Amino acid sequence: MNKNINQNPEAEKEDIKRLASYTLLFKSNFLKGLLFLLLAVVFELLAPFAVRKIFDEELKKAVIDKNSILYWIGLYLFVNVTAMIFQYMSDIQLKIMAMRIVQKMRMQIYSNIQRIGISFFDNMPAGSIVSKVTNDTLAVQGLYVKVLGEIFKSTVYVISIYIILFTIQTQFALLATFLLPFVAFIIYIYNKKARVYNNVIRSKVSELNGAINETVQGISVIQAFNNQEQIQKDFDKTNEERVNQRTKLLVLNSATSYNIISTLRNIVFVVMIYYFGNKVIKDNAVTSVGLLYVYVDYISILFHHIHQIVQQMNEMSKSTVASSHVFEMIDKEGKDISDEKIEKISGTVEFKDVSFYYKKDEYVLKNINISAEKGQTIALVGHTGSGKSSIMNLLLKFYQPQQGKILIDGMDLQTLQDQTIRDHMGIVLQEPYLFTGTILSNITLNKENISRQDAKKALEMVGGDLVLGNLKDGIDEKVVERGATLSSGQRQLISFARALAQNPTILILDEATSSVDSETEKIIQSAMDVLMKGRTTFIIAHRLSTIKNADKIYLLEKGRIIEQGTHSELLDKKGKYFDMYKTQSNL
Numbered sequence: 001m002n003k004n005i006n007q008n009p010e011a012e013k014e015d016i017k018r019l020a021s022y023t024l025l026f027k028s029n030f031l032k033g034l035l036f037l038l039l040a041v042v043f044e045l046l047a048p049f050a051v052r053k054i055f056d057e058e059l060k061k062a063v064i065d066k067n068s069i070l071y072w073i074g075l076y077l078f079v080n081v082t083a084m085i086f087q088y089m090s091d092i093q094l095k096i097m098a099m100r101i102v103q104k105m106r107m108q109i110y111s112n113i114q115r116i117g118i119s120f121f122d123n124m125p126a127g128s129i130v131s132k133v134t135n136d137t138l139a140v141q142g143l144y145v146k147v148l149g150e151i152f153k154s155t156v157y158v159i160s161i162y163i164i165l166f167t168i169q170t171q172f173a174l175l176a177t178f179l180l181p182f183v184a185f186i187i188y189i190y191n192k193k194a195r196v197y198n199n200v201i202r203s204k205v206s207e208l209n210g211a212i213n214e215t216v217q218g219i220s221v222i223q224a225f226n227n228q229e230q231i232q233k234d235f236d237k238t239n240e241e242r243v244n245q246r247t248k249l250l251v252l253n254s255a256t257s258y259n260i261i262s263t264l265r266n267i268v269f270v271v272m273i274y275y276f277g278n279k280v281i282k283d284n285a286v287t288s289v290g291l292l293y294v295y296v297d298y299i300s301i302l303f304h305h306i307h308q309i310v311q312q313m314n315e316m317s318k319s320t321v322a323s324s325h326v327f328e329m330i331d332k333e334g335k336d337i338s339d340e341k342i343e344k345i346s347g348t349v350e351f352k353d354v355s356f357y358y359k360k361d362e363y364v365l366k367n368i369n370i371s372a373e374k375g376q377t378i379a380l381v382g383h384t385g386s387g388k389s390s391i392m393n394l395l396l397k398f399y400q401p402q403q404g405k406i407l408i409d410g411m412d413l414q415t416l417q418d419q420t421i422r423d424h425m426g427i428v429l430q431e432p433y434l435f436t437g438t439i440l441s442n443i444t445l446n447k448e449n450i451s452r453q454d455a456k457k458a459l460e461m462v463g464g465d466l467v468l469g470n471l472k473d474g475i476d477e478k479v480v481e482r483g484a485t486l487s488s489g490q491r492q493l494i495s496f497a498r499a500l501a502q503n504p505t506i507l508i509l510d511e512a513t514s515s516v517d518s519e520t521e522k523i524i525q526s527a528m529d530v531l532m533k534g535r536t537t538f539i540i541a542h543r544l545s546t547i548k549n550a551d552k553i554y555l556l557e558k559g560r561i562i563e564q565g566t567h568s569e570l571l572d573k574k575g576k577y578f579d580m581y582k583t584q585s586n587l
C-alpha cells in the first residue's frame with residue numbers, strides 16, 4: 001500500500017501550497033480565468049432582478065407596456081448570454097493553464113527519472129512509475145480545470161448571495177447562515193474519510209498498471225506455463241479491492257453531498273412558505289411575486305453552489321492524493337548532471353578492497369581486488385550469483401561500494417560525475433534493449449556526435465552487415481518496442497554496434513555472446529579481437545572458450561575472488577576453473 005495513505009495534515013497543506021505555486025508559472029492565464037469567472041458570476045446574479053422588475057412593476061401597470069416587458073426580457077437574456085460567454089472564456093484560460101502545468105510536471109518527472117539511481121527502479125514496478133507520470137498528473141489537471149474554477153465560482157456566488165439576502169431580507173439570510181456550520185461539518189467529515197479512500201484507490205490503480213505491464217512483458221512465459229488463471233485471480237483480487245474502496249467513496253459522496261444539501265435547502269423553502277403564507281393570512285398583505293421569485297431563485301442558486309463546493313471536495317481529495325505521488329517522483333533525489341568533461345582517459349582500472357551489498361549487510365562482493373592496465377582484457381567468470389554483474393554495476397557507477405575504492409586512471413570513481421566517466425565507456429548486455437525507432441537511431445541514440453557513417457562503420461566492424469543485410473531498409477529498418485521483430489542475434493549485433501559507435505576507452509561485455517547462435521557468435525568473436533585492441537575490456541562470460549586470450553581471468557564464488565590468472569595458468573592450477581573448463585569441453 002502506498003506510503004502516502006496516512007499522510008499527515010501538514011504534508012497535505014504543503015502539497016496544496018505547492019499546487020497553488022504552479023499557478024504563478026502561468027499567472028496570465030490564471031488571472032484572466034478568475035477575472036472572466038468573476039464577471040460571469042456578476043452577470044448571472046443580475047438576471048433575477050430583471051424578472052422581479054417584470055412581475056413587480058411592469059405587470060402591475062394599468063396599461064401593460066409590451067415594449068418595456070420585451071426590454072426586460074431582452075436584458076434578462078443578455079445578462080445570461082454574457083455570463084455564458086465569460087464562463088466559456090474562463091474555462092479556456094483555466095484549461096490552458098492546467099495543460100501547461102501538467103506538461104511542466106510531466107517534464108519534471110521525466111527529467112528526474114533519468115537522473116534517479118538504478119536502485120530506485122529495482123524496487124519500483126514500471127507500471128507504477130507510468131501511473132504517476134500519466135494517471136496522477138491527469139488527476140492533478142482536474143484540480144486546475146474543475147476544482148479551482150468551481151470552488152472559486154461557488155464561493156463568489158455564496159458570498160454575493162448572502163450580501164444580497166442580507167440587503168433585502170435579513171431573516172432568510174440569518175436562516176441560511178445558521179445552516180453553514182452543518183455544511184462545514186459535512187466538509188470536514190468528507191475530507192477525513194475521502195482522503196483515505198482515494199489513497200487506497202490510487203494505490204490499487206498503480207498496482208493494476210504494474211500488473212498489466214508485467215503481464216504484457218511476460219505474456220510468453222504466462223502462456224507457456226498455462227498460468228493465465230492464477231494471473232487473472234491476482235488481477236481480479238486487486239481490482240475488487242479497488243472497486244470496494246470506490247464503492248465506499250460513492251456511498252460517502254451520496255450521503256454527504258446531494259441528500260443532505262437538498263434537505264437543508266428544503267428546510268429553508270418550508271420556512272419561506274410559512275413566512276409568506278403567514279404574512280398573507282395574518283397581515284392580509286399582498287406578497288410581491290417578483291420578490292418571492294428572487295428569494296426562491298437565490299436560495300436555489302445558493303444551495304446549488306454549496307452542493308458544488310461539497311462535491312468538489314472529492315475532486316480536491318483525489319487531486320491532492322495524486323499530487324503527493326507526483327511530488328514524490330519530482331522530489332526523488334537524482335544525480336546532478338553537469339557539463340564536466342574528461343577529454344581522454346587511458347583506461348587503467350583498479351578495484352581496491354571493494355565490498356558491496358544491495359540489502360544492508362547482505363554482501364554480494366567481499367574484498368574485491370582487480371587490476372586492469374590500459375588495453376588489457378579482463379574476464380570475470382563464475383556461477384550465477386557469484387558477483388560478476390555487480391562488479392560491472394559498480395564500474396558503471398550504477399551503485400556505490402560500501403567499502404573500498406574503484407580507481408580509473410588513478411582517479412576515485414566516486415569523485416567523478418556519472419556522465420563524465422560513462423562518456424568513455426561502452427556496454428553490451430546479455431539482453432540488449434532496443435528502443436522504438438530505426439536500427440540507425442538505436443546505434444547512434446540520436447547523439448549529434450555520432451554520424452550515419454560512424455554507425456554504418458560500427459555495424460560493419462561487428463559483422464552486422466552480414467546478418468542485417470537482408471533487411472529491406474537496411475540501417476533504416478524500423479524497430480518496434482524492445483526490437484521484438486528482430487532475432488536475438490540481430491538485436492545483439494545492433495547493441496554491439498551501439499557500444500562501438502561511442503568509441504569507448506573501456507568496453508564492457510556482459511555475457512554478450514551467450515544469447516546468440518553459434519554462427520552469429522563466430523561473427524562477433526572474429527570482430528572482437530580487432531575491436532578490443534587498444535581498449536580496456538571487461539568480459540563476463542559463461543563460455544570459457546571465448547576468453548582464452550584474456551590477459552587476466554578472475555573466478556568468483558559467493559562474492560569473493562577465489563582464483564585469478566591467465567587461461568593457461570588457471571588450467572595448470574587444476575582448481576575450480578579447470579573443473580569448469582573440463583565440464584564445458586567434455587574432457
